[in-house]
Amino acid sequence: MLERTPSYLLHSANSSSNSPSDSPSERQRPSPAPDEVLLDAYSHAVTSVVDGIGPAVVRVEPQVSRRMAGMGSGVIISPDGLLLTNSHVMQGARDAMVTGPDGRAIHAQTIGDDPDTDLALLRASGGGLPFATLGNSKLLKRGQIAIAIGNPLGFESTVTAGVVSALGRSLRAKSGRLIDDVIQTDAALNPGNSGGPLVATSGEVVGINTAVIMGAQGICFAVASNTASFVVTELIRHGRVRRASIGVAGQTVPLPRRVAYAAGLPLSAGVAIAAVEPDSPATRAAIEQGDVVLALDGEPVGGIDDLVRLLNGDRIGQVVTLTILRRGEMQTLPVTPVERRTLNGR
Structure with missing residues (x-):
C-alpha cells in the first residue's frame, strides 16, 4: 500500500524545483518603480490632451x-x-x-x-475645423492637473502643465469691472498665451488664459469655462453681454457694526451713492445722494463690486428691492433696472 505524501511536503518540493518560470533571469528582472508608473501615467494624460x-x-x-x-x-x-x-x-x-x-x-x-x-x-471662415469642447469649470478641484496650450512670446503650439492652484478668484478687467470665478494656475504662461485654452485631463477646456502676474512665478489666471459659455451665449444672441444698471455712481464705505447687526446682514461695508443720473431708474425710485446701499433683493452689498455683480442681465426690467441706510434709518425702495450701455453703445 502506497502512502500518500503530505500536501505540505509536495508544496515544499515544488517550490524548490527549477521550473522555467523561476529561472535566475526572471527572478532578477526588476518590477517598475511606483514613481515611474505614475510618471508614465502623467505623461500619457498630458500628451493625450495635447493630441486631442x-x-x-x-x-x-x-x-x-x-x-x-x-x-x-x-x-x-x-x-x-x-x-x-x-x-x-x-x-x-x-x-x-x-x-x-x-x-x-x-x-x-x-x-x-x-x-x-x-x-x-x-x-x-471655413467649415469642418478641428474644435475643442467647453467643459464645466464647477467640477474643478484644487490640485487637479491643468494644461495650457498657446503661443507664448511667439513660440507656436507651446504646451505647459501644472495644477489648479485656486478657484473662485476675482480679477479686475481693463474695463474696471471684476471678473468673478477666475481660475488660478501655476501652468507657465507668458505674453502670447492670452486667449489660449486651459485644459483638464478630461480633454475639455476649463478656462481661457487671460493674465500673468508680472514679477511673480507660478501665479497665472484663466477665465472659467462656465463664464465663457455664458458670454458666448449672450454674444450669439444679442451681440453683447447684457447687464443691468440703476444709474448711480457709488463708492465703498465702512459700516458701523451696529448698522450691520440691525440689518441682519454680514457686512462691514456698504455702497454710498455719490451721484444719481438724471432720468434714471434711481431717480424714479427716489434714491438720493448720500444713501448707503446695504442689500439688493436681500443679498448683501458689501462693496461696489457686489452691486455691479448683482445687477446682471436677468434683472433688466425686473423690479428689485434695495435696502438702504438714509440719515440713520433703514428703508427699502423698489427700483427697476435698465440695460447698461457701454461707452461705444454696444
Whole structure:
C-alpha cells in the first residue's frame, strides 16, 4: 500500500524545483518603480490632451487696416469656426488672421467683444475645423492637473502643465469691472498665451488664459469655462453681454457694526451713492445722494463690486428691492433696472 505524501511536503518540493518560470533571469528582472508608473501615467494624460486639443488652438493676429495689430492665442470651440480669445488680444479690431498648427491661415471676424470678462468671440471662415469642447469649470478641484496650450512670446503650439492652484478668484478687467470665478494656475504662461485654452485631463477646456502676474512665478489666471459659455451665449444672441444698471455712481464705505447687526446682514461695508443720473431708474425710485446701499433683493452689498455683480442681465426690467441706510434709518425702495450701455453703445 502506497502512502500518500503530505500536501505540505509536495508544496515544499515544488517550490524548490527549477521550473522555467523561476529561472535566475526572471527572478532578477526588476518590477517598475511606483514613481515611474505614475510618471508614465502623467505623461500619457498630458500628451493625450495635447493630441486631442492641439489642432484647435490657433495663433490670433488682429488686423487693423490690413496690418497686424498684435498677437495672441485662441481656441476653436465649434466645427463652424466659433473661436474664443481675449478681448485685450483683439483690442477692438473687427478682423483677425488665425493660423493653426498646420500653418494654414484663415480669416476671422469678431461676433462680439466683452471687455468686462476679457473675452471676445470670433468666427473663422471655413467649415469642418478641428474644435475643442467647453467643459464645466464647477467640477474643478484644487490640485487637479491643468494644461495650457498657446503661443507664448511667439513660440507656436507651446504646451505647459501644472495644477489648479485656486478657484473662485476675482480679477479686475481693463474695463474696471471684476471678473468673478477666475481660475488660478501655476501652468507657465507668458505674453502670447492670452486667449489660449486651459485644459483638464478630461480633454475639455476649463478656462481661457487671460493674465500673468508680472514679477511673480507660478501665479497665472484663466477665465472659467462656465463664464465663457455664458458670454458666448449672450454674444450669439444679442451681440453683447447684457447687464443691468440703476444709474448711480457709488463708492465703498465702512459700516458701523451696529448698522450691520440691525440689518441682519454680514457686512462691514456698504455702497454710498455719490451721484444719481438724471432720468434714471434711481431717480424714479427716489434714491438720493448720500444713501448707503446695504442689500439688493436681500443679498448683501458689501462693496461696489457686489452691486455691479448683482445687477446682471436677468434683472433688466425686473423690479428689485434695495435696502438702504438714509440719515440713520433703514428703508427699502423698489427700483427697476435698465440695460447698461457701454461707452461705444454696444
